[in-house]
Amino acid sequence: MSEGTSKGAVSYTPFHPRWYRPRVSVYWWLGEWHYLKFILRELSSVAVAFFVIETLFMLSALHDGPEAYMHFQHSMRSPLLIALNLISFFFVVFHTITWFNLAPSAMPIRMAGKRVPDALIAAPSYVAWVVVSACVCWLVLR
Amino acid sequence: MADKITLEIARYSPEQDREPHFDSFEVPVHKEWVVLDALNHIKDNVDGTLTYRWSCRMGICGSCGMMVNGEPKLTCATFLSTYAKNGGKIRVEPLRYFPIVRDLVTELSDFLAKLVKVKPWLMPKNEPPLAQGEFLQTPEQVDRYKQFSMCINCTLCYAACPVTGLDPVFVGPAAIALAQRYNLDSRDQGEAERTAILAHPDGVWGCTFVGECTRVCPKHVDPAGAIQQYKIAAVLDWLKSLVTSRGQST
Amino acid sequence: MLFSAGGVVAAMLIPVQLFLFFLAFPLGWLQGPSYDYLLSLVRNPLVRIYLFILCSLPLFHWAHRFRYTLYDGLKVKHLTGLIFALCYGGAVLGTVIAAYLLWTI
Numbered sequence: 001m002s003e004g005t006s007k008g009a010v011s012y013t014p015f016h017p018r019w020y021r022p023r024v025s026v027y028w029w030l031g032e033w034h035y036l037k038f039i040l041r042e043l044s045s046v047a048v049a050f051f052v053i054e055t056l057f058m059l060s061a062l063h064d065g066p067e068a069y070m071h072f073q074h075s076m077r078s079p080l081l082i083a084l085n086l087i088s089f090f091f092v093v094f095h096t097i098t099w100f101n102l103a104p105s106a107m108p109i110r111m112a113g114k115r116v117p118d119a120l121i122a123a124p125s126y127v128a129w130v131v132v133s134a135c136v137c138w139l140v141l142r
Numbered sequence: 143m144a145d146k147i148t149l150e151i152a153r154y155s156p157e158q159d160r161e162p163h164f165d166s167f168e169v170p171v172h173k174e175w176v177v178l179d180a181l182n183h184i185k186d187n188v189d190g191t192l193t194y195r196w197s198c199r200m201g202i203c204g205s206c207g208m209m210v211n212g213e214p215k216l217t218c219a220t221f222l223s224t225y226a227k228n229g230g231k232i233r234v235e236p237l238r239y240f241p242i243v244r245d246l247v248t249e250l251s252d253f254l255a256k257l258v259k260v261k262p263w264l265m266p267k268n269e270p271p272l273a274q275g276e277f278l279q280t281p282e283q284v285d286r287y288k289q290f291s292m293c294i295n296c297t298l299c300y301a302a303c304p305v306t307g308l309d310p311v312f313v314g315p316a317a318i319a320l321a322q323r324y325n326l327d328s329r330d331q332g333e334a335e336r337t338a339i340l341a342h343p344d345g346v347w348g349c350t351f352v353g354e355c356t357r358v359c360p361k362h363v364d365p366a367g368a369i370q371q372y373k374i375a376a377v378l379d380w381l382k383s384l385v386t387s388r389g390q391s392t
Numbered sequence: 393m394l395f396s397a398g399g400v401v402a403a404m405l406i407p408v409q410l411f412l413f414f415l416a417f418p419l420g421w422l423q424g425p426s427y428d429y430l431l432s433l434v435r436n437p438l439v440r441i442y443l444f445i446l447c448s449l450p451l452f453h454w455a456h457r458f459r460y461t462l463y464d465g466l467k468v469k470h471l472t473g474l475i476f477a478l479c480y481g482g483a484v485l486g487t488v489i490a491a492y493l494l495w496t497i
Contacts, residue, residue: 017156017157017243017244019156019241019242019243019249020154020156020161020162020241021241021242022238022239022242024239024304024307024308024467026466026467028304028307028308029464029465031212032212034354034357035304035354038304038350038353038354039461039464039465042350042457042460042461042465043461045453045457045458045461046454046458048398048402048450048453048454049450049451049454049458049482049486051409051410051414051450052446052447052450052451052454052486052490054413054414055413055443055446055447056447056486056490056493058413059434059443059447059490059493059494060493062427062430062431062434062497063493063496063497066427069427069430070427073417073424076414076417076418077418077419081414081418082415082418082419085415085418086415088414089407089410089411089414089415092402092406092407092410093407095399095402095403096402096403096404096406096407099399099402099403100403102351102353105356105366105367105371106367106370106371106373106374107371107374108367108371110282110285110286128404129403129404129407132404132408133404133408136405136408136409136412137408137412139433140412140425140433141412141422141423141425142425142429304464308463308464308469309469350460377393
């Protein structure tokens with residue numbers, strides 16, 4: 001507000017245009033496929049936590065004896081749990097693939113002055129994944 | 143190919159509008175025309191009040207960034223024919239997540255302030271005398287930071303990054319990539335001075351690796367890569383500081 | 393750091409573990425281990441450590457990731473104290489339960 005003083009000197013407020021500030025909607029992540037893919041990738045962590053909770057229940061059943069374990073195995077056959085586990089399996093594999101594919105950009109490796117292509121850095125992780133999975137299978141299925 | 147295409151352009155005049163609205167313009171399609179040519183055609187022949195930034199029209203000044211059909215793009219590098227093929231319309235809006243000054247012009251002072259904060263200039267430990275001659279760098283030393291030096295400050299990455307929209311204090315992809323460009327430069331010894339702003343919740347730790355910034359960057363700078371690399375460097379520095387401080391206390 | 397370690401552990405080990413124990417065995421695709429064999433396997437000290445890592449680190453990975461997803465996805469950054477407590481509290485609780493079970497099994 002401009003104000004006159006008794007001496008006649010006036011002070012002005014500098015003009016400032018009204019910028020438009022768009023609000024980011026809570027549903028921003030539904031607006032684009034790339035954003036949705038990002039949120040799904042992050043939600044894979046829920047499948048990871050679900051797996052850990054199931055495993056803790058399994059360990060608890062093992063701890064309590066053969067009847068408890070049989071009861072646990074029976075509950076795992078329920079259609080609801082099978083469905084949840086099927087969905088979780090896809091999310092968990094999605095986590096693995098996105099994790100291995102993104103890691104190379106965080107760790108660029110240079111050999112003989114040139115940068116090693118990302119695919120080559122990701123490949124050993126996949127190999128390790130297969131080897132480790134095979135070892136677990138061998139140990140459990142013996 | 144159709145010989146005309148419709149552009150829906152966001153308009154906002156602070157003196158008259160409370161919020162942006164869209165105006166439609168029909169523009170002739172020439173094989174070699176880009177969206178910027180269409181905007182210039184409209185301003186020259188149809189509506190002289192259309193307001194937008196542009197300069198070099200060849201993808202190096204970084205002025206003409208806008209949202210084209212929801213994607214951040216340099217309008218000097220986006221061909222009309224890409225959209226005319228499907229008989230589609232082109233929706234042109236100002237870059238997302240920035241305040242709008244007028245029509246397609248965004249307010250960049252916040253971005254520029256963040257850029258200054260990361261100190262994107264060489265800070266050698268001891269400034270050698272001029273008589274000593276130039277700094278020498280091998281091709282390998284240049285290669286370490288070259289990719290991050292390609293940034294043209296077009297802020298397409300800020301328009302792509304949801305974190306900048308959700309958290310306006312986030313330093314952002316371009317600023318961090320440029321800080322990393324100087325951290326990796328063998329002539330610079332100022333990494334410690336940049337730590338305070340980078341290794342901070344509003345710095346690299348605000349990034350959740352959405353990766354959109356890298357996808358939209360017209361100069362293939364890979365700011366997401368720069369940020370993740372700095373995260374690892376920051377963690378290693380922190381671990382190192384634990385070890386060295388323990389050594390000092392005993 | 394816990395986030396990265398948890399992410400690697402989850403990426404490497406969880407797919408095969410989930411597939412075997414919660415899909416293949418319940419659905420009868422593969423013959424599961426007997427109770428006695430599984431118990432003896434779990435009682436092995438190395439396996440106890442393996443299982444502890446498998447249960448603990450991924451929970452911290454989830455805690456960090458889910459916390460930020462809530463901030464970004466639901467714009468609830470103002471509830472940061474509550475979310476922090478729920479996420480990391482949950483991870484710590486899971487870790488403690490895992491430790492107890494694996495110590496006493």
